[in-house]
Amino acid sequence: VFDLLVVGGGPAGAAAAIYSARKGIRTGVVSERFGGQVLDTMGIENFISVKETEGPKLAAALEQHVKEYEVDIMNLQRAAALVPGNDQVEIKLENGASLKAKTVVIATGARWRQMNVPGEDEYRNRGVAYCPHCDGPLFKGKRVAVIGGGNSGVEAAIDLAGIVAHVTLIEWDTKLRADAVLQRKLHSLPNVTVIMNAQTTEVTGDGNKVNGIRYNDRATGAPHHIELEGIFVQIGLLPNTDWLKGTVELSPRGEIEVDAYGRTSVPGVFAAGDVTTVPYKQIVIAMGEGSKAALSAFDHLIRITAP
Numbered sequence: 527v528f529d530l531l532v533v534g535g536g537p538a539g540a541a542a543a544i545y546s547a548r549k550g551i552r553t554g555v556v557s558e559r560f561g562g563q564v565l566d567t568m569g570i571e572n573f574i575s576v577k578e579t580e581g582p583k584l585a586a587a588l589e590q591h592v593k594e595y596e597v598d599i600m601n602l603q604r605a606a607a608l609v610p611g612n613d614q615v616e617i618k619l620e621n622g623a624s625l626k627a628k629t630v631v632i633a634t635g636a637r638w639r640q641m642n643v644p645g646e647d648e649y650r651n652r653g654v655a656y657c658p659h660c661d662g663p664l665f666k667g668k669r670v671a672v673i674g675g676g677n678s679g680v681e682a683a684i685d686l687a688g689i690v691a692h693v694t695l696i697e698w699d700t701k702l703r704a705d706a707v708l709q710r711k712l713h714s715l716p717n718v719t720v721i722m723n724a725q726t727t728e729v730t731g732d733g734n735k736v737n738g739i740r741y742n743d744r745a746t747g748a749p750h751h752i753e754l755e756g757i758f759v760q761i762g763l764l765p766n767t768d769w770l771k772g773t774v775e776l777s778p779r780g781e782i783e784v785d786a787y788g789r790t791s792v793p794g795v796f797a798a799g800d801v802t803t804v805p806y807k808q809i810v811i812a813m814g815e816g817s818k819a820a821l822s823a824f825d826h827l828i829r830i831t832a833p
């Protein structure tokens with residue numbers, strides 16, 4: 527039985543594991559992919575006190591730091607269910623195994639939302655991308671679309687406009703939701719076209735890679751096709767909480783509801799990072815929240831465990 531079991535090995539999970547192990551309690555981390563979203567990013571320039579680093583480098587450093595302590599790391603394992611109990615919580619894994627813990631910190635993060643249109647899966651990494659920071663340079667001098675007119679979509683369009691030949695930003699709504707300052711910047715760029723009120727219907731390709739995108743004008747229903755080489759999907763992050771439905775309380779967006787201590791609706795179960803309702807999904811924030819959740823779990827433990 528673990529004193530504290532962390533589910534997730536991103537910045538939040540790694541921080542929770544280190545804070546827990548430093549209390550001398552039995553700590554485990556079960557994670558599908560140690561490093562989390564950090565593995566998918568290249569340049570990181572806002573990891574405070576480190577001027578510049580790269581995702582894979584930071585992910586390796588996270589794992590190395592955790593391994594400095596007595597932490598049972600269970601990699602490439604996916605949690606499938608959480609079963610609350612009286613004084614123990616059970617985490618059922620997809621492989622059929624089950625882990626028991628007195629306290630749990632959930633740090634399963636989030637993932638990019640997909641368009642769910644024909645061609646999207648087929649052409650992923652063959653023109654369909656979700657990370658402008660990672661894949662932008664691959665489209666140097668080419669034509670791309672950005673799907674989504676929120677902050678992330680408009681930021682991506684501005685970013686890509688500096689690298690690629692042309693950017694078409696496609697927004698479903700009749701207006702962009704991004705901050706005004708970003709919209710002003712976007713509209714000042716000569717190689718960006720903004721199409722609003724458009725329903726993306728299909729990613730087209732030549733069998734090998736993307737060659738265009740189809741959308742319908744939502745006002746007239748008229749179908750259109752744009753020839754291009756890349757599509758960046760920027761329509762939001764989805765918290766990885768499918769496995770928790772019906773156990774811990776989730777927000778309407780599927781994020782785990784936590785209080786200022788990282789407590790969830792289930793006693794002994796804490797949560798941290800992108801998977802929670804805490805705003806601003808960033809590495810330093812996830813690390814701070816993970817540390818906080820572990821300290822809260824420790825505080826919970828010393829109250830429930832007899833001397």
Ligand code: FAD
Pocket residue numbers: 533534535536537538539556557558559560561562563564566567568569570571572573603604605606633634635636637657658659660766769798799800801807808809810812
């Ligand atoms: P995640 O990093 O998402 O980690 C979640 C962990 O949980 C992973 O180990 C995952 O495998 C595991 N997991 C998920 N489901 C399960 C399950 N069912 N069972 C077991 N394990 C599971 N932030 C910055 O501060 N600066 C940046 O420059 C920056 N750039 C970014 C660029 C990209 C392309 C992306 C995608 C994100 C970027 N971010 C950046 C955001 C930052 O990466 C996240 O805020 C941060 O990684 C969140 O940490 P986390 O630990 O909460 O979740």
